[in-house]
Amino acid sequence: MIRFFERDPYSPIQYVYEVERVLYKGKSQYQEIMVIENPYFGKILILDGVVQLTERDEFFYHEMLVHVIMHSHPEPKRVVVIGGGDGGAVREVLRHPTVEEVFFVELDREVTEVSKRFFPTVSSGVDDPKVKTHNMDGAEFVKNRNQEFDIVIVDSTDIIGFAKSLFTVEFFRAVKEALKAEGMFVTLSESLHFHRELVLDVQDTLRLVFPIVDLYTAPIATYAGNWWTFSCASMSLDMRQMRREPVEGTRFYCPEVHHQAFLPKGLYERLLKRELDW
Amino acid sequence: MIRFFERDPYSPIQYVYEVERVLYKGKSQYQEIMVIENPYFGKILILDGVVQLTERDEFFYHEMLVHVIMHSHPEPKRVVVIGGGDGGAVREVLRHPTVEEVFFVELDREVTEVSKRFFPTVSSGVDDPKVKTHNMDGAEFVKNRNQEFDIVIVDSTDIIGFAKSLFTVEFFRAVKEALKAEGMFVTLSESLHFHRELVLDVQDTLRLVFPIVDLYTAPIATYAGNWWTFSCASMSLDMRQMRREPVEGTRFYCPEVHHQAFLPKGLYERLLKRELDW
Numbered sequence: 001m002i003r004f005f006e007r008d009p010y011s012p013i014q015y016v017y018e019v020e021r022v023l024y025k026g027k028s029q030y031q032e033i034m035v036i037e038n039p040y041f042g043k044i045l046i047l048d049g050v051v052q053l054t055e056r057d058e059f060f061y062h063e064m065l066v067h068v069i070m071h072s073h074p075e076p077k078r079v080v081v082i083g084g085g086d087g088g089a090v091r092e093v094l095r096h097p098t099v100e101e102v103f104f105v106e107l108d109r110e111v112t113e114v115s116k117r118f119f120p121t122v123s124s125g126v127d128d129p130k131v132k133t134h135n136m137d138g139a140e141f142v143k144n145r146n147q148e149f150d151i152v153i154v155d156s157t158d159i160i161g162f163a164k165s166l167f168t169v170e171f172f173r174a175v176k177e178a179l180k181a182e183g184m185f186v187t188l189s190e191s192l193h194f195h196r197e198l199v200l201d202v203q204d205t206l207r208l209v210f211p212i213v214d215l216y217t218a219p220i221a222t223y224a225g226n227w228w229t230f231s232c233a234s235m236s237l238d239m240r241q242m243r244r245e246p247v248e249g250t251r252f253y254c255p256e257v258h259h260q261a262f263l264p265k266g267l268y269e270r271l272l273k274r275e276l277d278w
Numbered sequence: 279m280i281r282f283f284e285r286d287p288y289s290p291i292q293y294v295y296e297v298e299r300v301l302y303k304g305k306s307q308y309q310e311i312m313v314i315e316n317p318y319f320g321k322i323l324i325l326d327g328v329v330q331l332t333e334r335d336e337f338f339y340h341e342m343l344v345h346v347i348m349h350s351h352p353e354p355k356r357v358v359v360i361g362g363g364d365g366g367a368v369r370e371v372l373r374h375p376t377v378e379e380v381f382f383v384e385l386d387r388e389v390t391e392v393s394k395r396f397f398p399t400v401s402s403g404v405d406d407p408k409v410k411t412h413n414m415d416g417a418e419f420v421k422n423r424n425q426e427f428d429i430v431i432v433d434s435t436d437i438i439g440f441a442k443s444l445f446t447v448e449f450f451r452a453v454k455e456a457l458k459a460e461g462m463f464v465t466l467s468e469s470l471h472f473h474r475e476l477v478l479d480v481q482d483t484l485r486l487v488f489p490i491v492d493l494y495t496a497p498i499a500t501y502a503g504n505w506w507t508f509s510c511a512s513m514s515l516d517m518r519q520m521r522r523e524p525v526e527g528t529r530f531y532c533p534e535v536h537h538q539a540f541l542p543k544g545l546y547e548r549l550l551k552r553e554l555d556w
Contacts, residue, residue, distance in 0.1 A: 005294070012318030013499070016283070016292040040290030057471070059556070193335070193499040219497060219505035221291070221471040226504035227497035251555055256542030264534030277529055278337070 004036055007049030010160065011224030012194060015051070017044065023118060028110035031162070035118045041222065043118055045086060047111070047157055051222050058088055058122060061228070063253040064218035064261065065155055066092035069184040069232050071246065071258060072239040076150040077101070080178075082138030082166060084155030085111030087123030093153070094125045095247040102131045103149070105141045109133075139165040145178035152179065154187035159198060167202060172209040172233070179235055185210070186232040191225025192217060196276075199229050203272060206233045214239050215268060216261040218252075282314055285327030288438065289502030290472060293329070295322065301396060306388035309440070313396045319500065321396055323364060325389070325435055329500050336366055336400060339506070341531040342496035342539065343433055344370035347462040347510050349524065349536060350517040354428040355379070358456075360416030360444060362433030363389030365401030371431070372403045373525040380409045381427070387413045417443040423456035430457065432465035437476060445480060450487040450511070457513055463488070464510040469503025470495060474554075477507050481550060484511045492517050493546060494539040496530075 002019040017038050024035040034046040042055030053061065066089050070076055077100045081089045085106035093102050104126060106112055112133075115123040125131060134141055142152065152175050156163035165171060166187065175185050189202040199215070206213045210233035220228040232239050240262050246255055263271065270276050280297040295316050302313040312324040320333030331339065344367050348354055355378045359367045363384035371380050382404060384390060390411075393401040403409060412419055420430065430453050434441035443449060444465065453463050467480040477493070484491045488511035498506040510517050518540050524533055541549065548554050 003292075012296075012316070014281075014294040016294055018290075038290070057556070191499075193497065217497075219471065219495075221469075221503055221505065225499055227499065254542070254544060256544050260538050260542055264532070264538055266532060266534050278335070 004046070006051055008224050010195060013224065015224070024114060026110070028108050030108045033110060033114050035114060045115065045119065050157070052157065053086055053088060053122065054222050055119065057220065057222055059251045060218055061220050062088035062092050063250050065089055065186065065188065065230060066153060067247070067250060067253040068216055068230065068258055068261060069151060069186045069239055070096055071242045071244055072237065073150055073184050074182060074243045078149045079103070079151040080105060080142065080149050080153065082141065082152065082154045083157065083163065086115040086119060087112060087126040089153055089155045090131055091122065091125040094128055094130065095249055099130060103134060104131050105134045105136060105138045107135065107137055109135045137165065139171050139174070142174045142178045147180045149178050150180055150183055152185045156188065159190060159202065167205065169205050169208055172206055176209050181235055182237055184232065184234045184237070184239060186230055189229045189231040191223065192227045192229050194225030202231045206231055210234065211236070212238065215263050217263060218261060282324070284329055286502050288473060291502065293502070302392060304388070306386050308386045311388060311392050313392060323393065323397065328435070330435065331364055331366060331400065332500050333397065335498065335500055337529045338496055339498050340366035340370050341528050343367055343464065343466065343508060344431060345525070345528060345531040346494055346508065346536055346539060347429060347464045347517055348374055349520045349522055350515065351428055351462050352460060352521045356427045357381070357429040358383060358420065358427050358431065360419065360430065360432045361435065361441065364393040364397060365390060365404040367431055367433045368409060369400065369403040372406055372408065373527055377408060381412060382409050383412045383414060383416045383419045385413065385415055415443065417449045417452070420452045420456045425458045427456050428458055428461055430463045434466065437468060437480065445483065447483050447486055450484055454487050459513055460515055462510065462512045462515070462517060464508055467507045467509040469501065470505045470507050472503030480509045484509055488512065489514070490516065493541050495541065496539060
């Protein structure tokens with residue numbers, strides 16, 4: 001049996017996947033890209049040795065990344081997706097009939113090419129006429145924008161190495177300037193089990209910039225630590241509240257999931273105060 | 279670096295742990311018992327090649343196994359813990375001041391001996407005067423009992439192999455007979471990510487026997503699939519409701535966690551009807 005040993009330096013458990021076939025192995029200007037076939041998860045996309053998505057469970061991540069703030073916003077029209085080269089986040093954004101333009105900002109165009117070839121159900125939206133692709137650094141894209149967007153979504157590979165420019169106070173300030181008065185922002189922020197200090201760093205940094213910051217979680221089996229967090233921020237509106245009917249076509253996200261996903265307020269306060277003893 | 283490769287035939291991801299030291303390796307009449315030291319999780323207890331608990335995160339599992347139904351019960355006095363030889367569940371049961379007797383039914387006394395030696399903070403309650411230890415099969419223990427207990431908790435190693443006698447309709451019927459009019463039952467039932475058919479089997483079997491059955495989850499990083507489920511059943515009372523003040527000393531469990539842990543009702547209904555397409 002051939003096995004793939006994940007190389008995630010920030011996970012205290014190493015995950016090993018059975019490999020039925022290696023479907024693709026290449027190196028872009030930015031990273032190593034690999035696609036393997038696994039008997040349980042189907043095809044798996046791996047960047048620099050870390051699992052990014054699997055055919056079987058990608059919808060948990062993409063739906064939860066996108067739909068919580070999208071449903072909390074009263075009328076999201078202009079949406080920025082930074083990263084997410086596979087197209088999964090763009091696909092979910094396009095489910096919202098209010099959306100007029102999606103700015104798809106992915107540095108590495110080869111990730112999108114590989115996704116179109118091996119994950120057509122994930123990349124299905126990237127050629128939609130509403131989608132404007134920009135192959136550039138997301139931090140550069142949002143610089144010097146003034147109240148242009150309703151939603152900014154960060155779907156990056158990690159928050160420490162390659163993508164760390166998307167987790168700085170400068171970036172968050174630029175996002176704030178770029179958002180309209182009811183604008184909202186969301187980013188992955190790693191695992192509440194394994195990376196609590198990182199989660200807190202992201203939260204604290206967001207709080208320096210945005211008036212409303214919150215945290216929700218989703219169970220993702222293929223990301224280290226699994227109790228995956230999403231940090232979200234808003235210019236004026238509470239993101240725990242849904243403001244529109246749920247879109248069609250989701251497999252996990254629904255109004256009950258929206259409300260249950262947020263960390264209970266008492267637990268969230270204890271987390272922020274560093275009062276949790278774990 | 280020495281590594282421990284978990285041997286869980288029911289996990290599509292294999293978990294690998296760094297081993298600083300092997301602290302114990304033995305074979306009881308029933309199973310292989312191993313204790314390793316890991317830089318992140320501290321000491322880890324492994325039975326037949328599968329991680330049972332880690333010093334760092336055991337409280338998530340033990341608190342969630344025990345406290346949900348214990349707080350839903352109006353006055354739990356006589357409590358049965360089947361399995362859980364490490365003592366973690368017993369420790370949590372003893373936090374409830376209403377408890378008068380704990381029947382600790384673990385087949386393999388060597389697990390308890392190893393736990394007392396290497397996990398004293400986990401096994402701390404097993405010598406409490408309220409605890410009556412019975413080293414025997416849990417299915418035998420509950421047979422031919424008539425309304426003797428308030429709560430029965432199953433903390434077994436797995437639901438397929440070694441412990442499968444604790445997941446049969448005969449066992450659940452015996453538990454029902456053994457419970458008082460307001461009695462409640464809870465058992466682990468594996469991962470909603472990786473073992474959904476098993477979860478459904480347990481749920482369906484419980485439904486053949488008990489008037490009220492429910493399902494809640496907790497995030498456990500060290501169990502395959504991580505989105506860990508607990509199936510619970512009751513003679514008459516809704517377990518989503520808490521009926522007493524929260525006990526002291528818990529690190530994760532709290533009233534908000536109690537309520538959020540249950541699967542949202544709409545999602546739960548779709549799960550039971552096999553309408554989830556994942």
